Amino acid sequence: MSFNYLLRRTLQALPLLFLASLVVFLLIHITPGDPVRLMLGEQASDEQVAAVRARMGLDRSLPEQYLSFIGRALQGDLGTSIRAARPTAELIGLALPATLLLTAAALFLAVVIGLPVGILAALRPSSLFDNLALFLALLGQSIPSFWLGLTLISFIALRWRLLPTSGYGDWQHLVLPACSLAPFLAGLIIRITRTSFIEVLRQDYIRTAYAKGFALSPVVFRHALRNALLPIVTILGLQTGALLGGAVVTETVFGWPGVGQLAVNALSDRDYPVVQAVVLVSALIFIGINLLVDLAYSILDPRIRYQ
Amino acid sequence: MKKLINIVSLMILLSLILSLSPLQVLAQSEIACESDVVVQADDWLSKIAEKVYGDVTAYQAIADATNAKAAADNSYATIDNVNVIEPGWKLCIPATGEVEAMLQQSAAAQAASSDQELIVAIAQDIGALDIRKEGSAASFSLLRHIYEPLVWFDDGMQLYPLLAESWEQVDDTTMRFNLRQGVTFHNGNPFNAEAVKYSLDKVLDPNFPAWMNFALVDLVKEAKVIDEYTVDIVTVAPTPSLLWRLTLLDMVDPQYAETPEMDTRPNGTGPYKFVEFTPSQQFVMERNDDYWGDKSNFKRVTARIIPEAGTRLAALLAGEVQMINAVSPEMLAQINDSDTATVTTAPTARLVYVSIRNDRPPLDNPKMRQALNYAIDKQTIVDTILQDIAVVAKSPLPPSLRSARSDLAYPYDPEKAKQLLTEAGYAGEEIIFAVGAGRYPNDDQVGQAIAAYMQDVGINVKFEQGEWATFNTENRKGKESPFDAFFQGWSADALDPVLMLTFLFKSENTESRTSYANPAVDELISEAALTNDPAQLDSLLNEIQGIVWDDAPFIFMYIPKEVLGISSNLKGFSARPDEFFFFNDAYFAQ
Numbered sequence: 074m075s076f077n078y079l080l081r082r083t084l085q086a087l088p089l090l091f092l093a094s095l096v097v098f099l100l101i102h103i104t105p106g107d108p109v110r111l112m113l114g115e116q117a118s119d120e121q122v123a124a125v126r127a128r129m130g131l132d133r134s135l136p137e138q139y140l141s142f143i144g145r146a147l148q149g150d151l152g153t154s155i156r157a158a159r160p161t162a163e164l165i166g167l168a169l170p171a172t173l174l175l176t177a178a179a180l181f182l183a184v185v186i187g188l189p190v191g192i193l194a195a196l197r198p199s200s201l202f203d204n205l206a207l208f209l210a211l212l213g214q215s216i217p218s219f220w221l222g223l224t225l226i227s228f229i230a231l232r233w234r235l236l237p238t239s240g241y242g243d244w245q246h247l248v249l250p251a252c253s254l255a256p257f258l259a260g261l262i263i264r265i266t267r268t269s270f271i272e273v274l275r276q277d278y279i280r281t282a283y284a285k286g287f288a289l290s291p292v293v294f295r296h297a298l299r300n301a302l303l304p305i306v307t308i309l310g311l312q313t314g315a316l317l318g319g320a321v322v323t324e325t326v327f328g329w330p331g332v333g334q335l336a337v338n339a340l341s342d343r344d345y346p347v348v349q350a351v352v353l354v355s356a357l358i359f360i361g362i363n364l365l366v367d368l369a370y371s372i373l374d375p376r377i378r379y380q
Numbered sequence: 381m382k383k384l385i386n387i388v389s390l391m392i393l394l395s396l397i398l399s400l401s402p403l404q405v406l407a408q409s410e411i412a413c414e415s416d417v418v419v420q421a422d423d424w425l426s427k428i429a430e431k432v433y434g435d436v437t438a439y440q441a442i443a444d445a446t447n448a449k450a451a452a453d454n455s456y457a458t459i460d461n462v463n464v465i466e467p468g469w470k471l472c473i474p475a476t477g478e479v480e481a482m483l484q485q486s487a488a489a490q491a492a493s494s495d496q497e498l499i500v501a502i503a504q505d506i507g508a509l510d511i512r513k514e515g516s517a518a519s520f521s522l523l524r525h526i527y528e529p530l531v532w533f534d535d536g537m538q539l540y541p542l543l544a545e546s547w548e549q550v551d552d553t554t555m556r557f558n559l560r561q562g563v564t565f566h567n568g569n570p571f572n573a574e575a576v577k578y579s580l581d582k583v584l585d586p587n588f589p590a591w592m593n594f595a596l597v598d599l600v601k602e603a604k605v606i607d608e609y610t611v612d613i614v615t616v617a618p619t620p621s622l623l624w625r626l627t628l629l630d631m632v633d634p635q636y637a638e639t640p641e642m643d644t645r646p647n648g649t650g651p652y653k654f655v656e657f658t659p660s661q662q663f664v665m666e667r668n669d670d671y672w673g674d675k676s677n678f679k680r681v682t683a684r685i686i687p688e689a690g691t692r693l694a695a696l697l698a699g700e701v702q703m704i705n706a707v708s709p710e711m712l713a714q715i716n717d718s719d720t721a722t723v724t725t726a727p728t729a730r731l732v733y734v735s736i737r738n739d740r741p742p743l744d745n746p747k748m749r750q751a752l753n754y755a756i757d758k759q760t761i762v763d764t765i766l767q768d769i770a771v772v773a774k775s776p777l778p779p780s781l782r783s784a785r786s787d788l789a790y791p792y793d794p795e796k797a798k799q800l801l802t803e804a805g806y807a808g809e810e811i812i813f814a815v816g817a818g819r820y821p822n823d824d825q826v827g828q829a830i831a832a833y834m835q836d837v838g839i840n841v842k843f844e845q846g847e848w849a850t851f852n853t854e855n856r857k858g859k860e861s862p863f864d865a866f867f868q869g870w871s872a873d874a875l876d877p878v879l880m881l882t883f884l885f886k887s888e889n890t891e892s893r894t895s896y897a898n899p900a901v902d903e904l905i906s907e908a909a910l911t912n913d914p915a916q917l918d919s920l921l922n923e924i925q926g927i928v929w930d931d932a933p934f935i936f937m938y939i940p941k942e943v944l945g946i947s948s949n950l951k952g953f954s955a956r957p958d959e960f961f962f963f964n965d966a967y968f969a970q
Contacts, residue, residue, distance in 0.1 A: 104850065105849070105850045105853035105854055106849035106850055106852075106853050107853065109589065110853075111849060112507070112513070112515070112589060112591070113515065113589060113591045113593075114515050114591050114594075115870070116591075116594040116595070116873065116883060117591060117593065117594050118586075118593070118594055118597065120586055121586045121589075121593050121594070121597075124586040124587045125586075125587065125588075125589045128587050154507075156507035156508065157507045157508055157643075157659060158507070158508040158510070158513070158643035158644075159508075159643065159644060159659075164659055167658060167659060167660075168659075168660070223688075223690045223691070226690070226691055226694045227690075227694060230694060230698060231694045231697055231698050234698065237698075237700060238691055238694040238695045238698055238700055239684075239686050239688075239691045239694075239695060239700075240661075240662075240684060240686075241661055325687050325688050326688045326690070326691055327688075327691065328660075328661075328684065328685060328686040328687060328688065328691060330658065330659065330660035330661045330685075334660050334687070335659075335660065338505055338660070341849065342507075343849065
């Protein structure tokens with residue numbers, strides 16, 4: 074991957090970021106609901122609400138507010154939360170590690186379970202194992218994570234007291250949320266892996282290898298895997314990007330202080346700076362992940378070259 | 381391999397069986413009642429305790445004995461909350477010897493709690509750590525352990541002196557406060573009259589987002605420093621409300637409050653000191669061993685933030701936390717079934733109602749609005765949808781407010797409603813009724829029930845449901861509100877009836893809700909705001925409530941209860957009508 078290519082990709086990302094931030098800015102400012110009125114309560118006088126809004130610069134025109142936001146963002150200042158009176162960067166800085174941890178744990182579980190099962194299913198198509206694997210994959214993708222989370226808490230944490238019900242602390246707090254988030258991903262991975270692998274195994278070069286007398290040896294297997302991984306990596310990249318935006322439902326159920334919770338609370342509070350900052354950061358992360366996926370492509374498939 | 385699978389399956393089976401077997405309940409020791417007492421009107425537990433034992437603090441012993449007896453014999457009352465007893469309840473009065481034993485036990489338990497930590501779970505995240513900016517009940521409650529006002533309400537809503545030791549009325553509009561001496565903020569700075577003046581001035585400043593500004597700005601003119609520990613607070617006119625309003629004003633350190641740390645590291649005079657706060661995670665405070673007053677029992681209090689109701693409940697039942705707030709009706713059954721948890725409740729100072737646009741025909745006719753009140757079966761809604769976490773409203777004023785009446789009623793009477801509709805000449809005009817869901821427990825279901833009751837008596841109602849913030853903003857447009865009727869509530873902050881009546885029913889303030897205007901009511905409210913004579917105040921408030929009830933600018937629905945889930949061994953703690961919680965007297969029974 075050449076430096077020129079990286080530079081071009083980065084520059085291409087900028088208009089994307091602008092667009093994302095502009096759309097979100099407009100949407101949240103158009104939605105009825107005033108953060109200051111929400112903060113001060115019903116009884117606050119209109120004079121006080123107006124005065125506080127003026128002090129926070131919320132009475133300026135929308136273009137003025139947007140340009141001010143972008144201007145400061147380019148200098149690294151992501152604004153101050155209206156409700157918490159702290160820099161949004163600080164709030165995101167606290168929430169992001171939690172989300173990263175949960176995402177990594179869920180992905181790890183999903184890959185460790187999904188990949189082998191998907192491959193084995195592909196190697197024995199239409200067998201009992203294959204059908205079972207497909208059934209489990211469907212189950213994983215269909216079970217609502219909300220229900221799964223509460224059920225896990227109800228049995229494992231409450232009835233059997235094996236793990237804590239909620240919160241963020243040591244590895245024990247991570248188990249249930251990760252197990253609640255992983256099934257959907259695992260199901261997806263099983264299905265994509267299986268399909269992708271079956272496709273690859275049907276390719277001419279594999280059949281030629283068989284014809285030449287190679288059984289599914291480790292060498293052939295490695296080649297097949299490399300090719301099969303391409304679509305899997307794509308999907309994983311997209312899912313990771315989505316997860317890093319915060320698995321809101323799981324975070325809410327388990328009281329996991331991640332970016333998803335931060336964003337949802339900020340939306341209810343109409344805390345504009347926080348929402349805008351979260352969107353910007355999430356978009357950046359997503360773009361970064363896409364770049365990593367492309368990098369993985371070029372490693373997996375030597376035919377792919379980026380100019 | 382097969383053997384391993386067998387062993388594993390056996391283990392799983394075993395653990396399933398074990399988890400399903402019921403826990404043994406330890407038998408309660410028998411309590412003998414020396415006598416029984418039936419509660420009379422105007423009784424409260426400590427009054428009875430004083431009469432029987434000559435000791436005010438023995439009330440807990442009476443409550444415990446009565447609850448123990450009630451488990452076997454339900455002619456005895458069950459006391460959820462030592463501050464809430466009703467006339468007609470039967471109490472068990474244990475023998476004096478037993479009481480002494482109980483008091484000694486509780487004193488020992490309190491001492492034992494002094495090394496312990498209390499962990500609670502709250503539903504909503506805390507925003508800024510500046511108590512003047514944080515209006516949500518849970519956040520305010522926690523910060524009230526760190527900050528203190530001049531005067532406050534105890535758990536029974538009786539006013540008591542805090543940072544002000546005493547006060548006297550110097551003239552019609554001036555109240556002189558004698559401050560407690562030798563009190564310091566946690567950072568060592570002194571508390572004095574300057575701090576009081578600064579704290580008040582800041583809250584009165586309209587540019588500063590203090591949510592309690594509304595309660596003081598029209599009432600208080602200024603504070604005057606007389607000497608280091610004496611301050612005069614001057615009001616705009618004579619008023620009965622000053623002390624109530626002052627319960628919302630916390631004392632802050634003038635130097636510290638101007639620094640940015642004020643939002644992130646609280647610094648007050650209270651019985652607890654701030655330790656740390658991680659947004660969306662937890663808030664931790666520890667006992668202030670240099671506190672000027674009675675030191676709290678718990679060494680440390682941690683508030684965890686758990687937004688999901690089911691998870692919060694699980695944490696309580698698993699013993700991970702010892703108190704939870706925001707208990708919904710669906711959670712009550714599981715808490716009551718549990719051996720380790722229970723609830724404490726109190727009727728709040730909040731009225732939930734449906735505001736009606738009094739300026740829009742046909743709703744401008746009082747008979748129409750009265751018809752709406754008769755059309756709805758509020759008791760059934762409270763019993764079924766709300767499962768008793770509310771009581772039907774018997775006045776525009778919630779019961780914990782001074783002079784609140786309890787004799788007003790709109791019983792469910794669909795025939796009468798239809799009759800009134802006919803008399804009002806209702807011709808089938810469409811009434812748009814909206815609920816901004818998510819604000820009150822089961823408000824969506826209550827709203828749907830109300831719409832159905834309206835339809836039953838022949839009202840052409842269009843029901844709309846949406847998100848609270850959005851719909852509320854729309855409704856606040858007042859005359860241009862897209863809704864003819866809107867489901868909402870009002871909290872009587874500082875328990876001040878004059879404040880509540882002024883905001884809800886004085887014509888200059890009603891536009892955003894109802895545009896209700898009754899000049900007689902306006903005049904009476906103005907009079908009440910200027911009356912320092914308690915008897916006259918009572919009589920005026922009485923009259924206002926009667927008129928407003930008949931005019932029916934609202935559909936008066938219900939008074940929610942504050943419901944807190946607590947561990948069964950948490951004592952010295954109960955739910956409060958002002959919806960705050962306070963752990964100062966709490967301890968674990970052994």
